[in-house]
Amino acid sequence: MDPHLLRTYVTVARLASFSEAARALGYTQSAVSQHVAALEHDLGLPLLTRRPVAPTPAGERLLEHATALLLRLDAARADLDRFAAAPRATLHVAASPLALHPRVLAALPATGVTLRGLPRDRVPAAVATGEADAGLVDGIAAPSDPLRLPDVAPLAATGVAEEPLAVVLPASHPLAGRTGLRLDDLVDARWLDAPAAGLPLDRLRAVHGGPAGRGFRTALRYEGTDTRTLAALAAAGHGLALLPLPVAGGVPGAAAVPLVAPRLVHRTELLLPAGERREAVGPVAEFTRRLKS
Helix, strand or coil: CCCCHHHHHHHHHHHHHHHHHHHHHHHHHHHHHHHHHHHHHHCCEEEECCCCCEECCHHHHHHHHHHHHHHHHHHHHHHHCCCCCHCCCCCCCCCCEHCHHHHHHCCCCCCCEEECCCHHHHHHHHHCCCCCCCEEEEEEECCCCCCCCCCCCCCCEEEEEEEEEEEECCCCCCCCCCCEEEEEHCCCCCCEEECCCCCCCHHHHHHHHCHHHCCCCCEECCCCCCCHHCCCCCCCCEEEEEHHHHHHCCCEECCCCCCCCCCCEEEEEEECCCCCCCCCCHHHHHHHHHHHH
């Protein structure tokens, strides 16, 4: 399967247009049509309907494989390019919003840093493909356990911070006066779904979701990245939120009650390409040393 043809097919399917895909890829529309036709001939299956442009059932199944395949190819090229790349004097860091722990911020070099916020599921891919020199990703885990990260490429993950978790709710909520809360008590509550700013509800369901993984129903979905806005939504009664205790505290009108069971923490990890071969005094090495010290 030719990866160039596969990349063209994925672009057409994503944009639902041959002409838009041609513009995005810098090809003629005729070339895009030929790429898709050649891939269909190679596989012996129709992959797209033409009017409207949409994946066939076989095309949908190919898309499930294609994203991971193309990401792996991009990661392999970036990994090999590092062998020939000149040492860089700058540092590009990709970070999920809740991974910006004070210790992390203090470890950043004084100059030459570009810090880019990304959804947590995109951070490993940014490091793997060379879009970022280093990544900072967060999630919930048992104390001292590593995060479950997508297998996008060989990456070295190092834990740099663990914090207690707290449930954020209105100060007037009946549970606001508790000294601690258990997830058992909150499975049937309404929650804020904030995949970028908060901790994903699907992870809570995986940890403790009741029968067949149900529970933790969504009251409101917030698609921003500002954790203070998320906490303010919880304070206003739009749903509960689970946040690191240091982030959850001090929000007007909100109570932050520590999570006491199950034993979970908010964990932040530093991601680097496995076998990183940068110079010992470069910005990546300096940042890594300061984080680990």
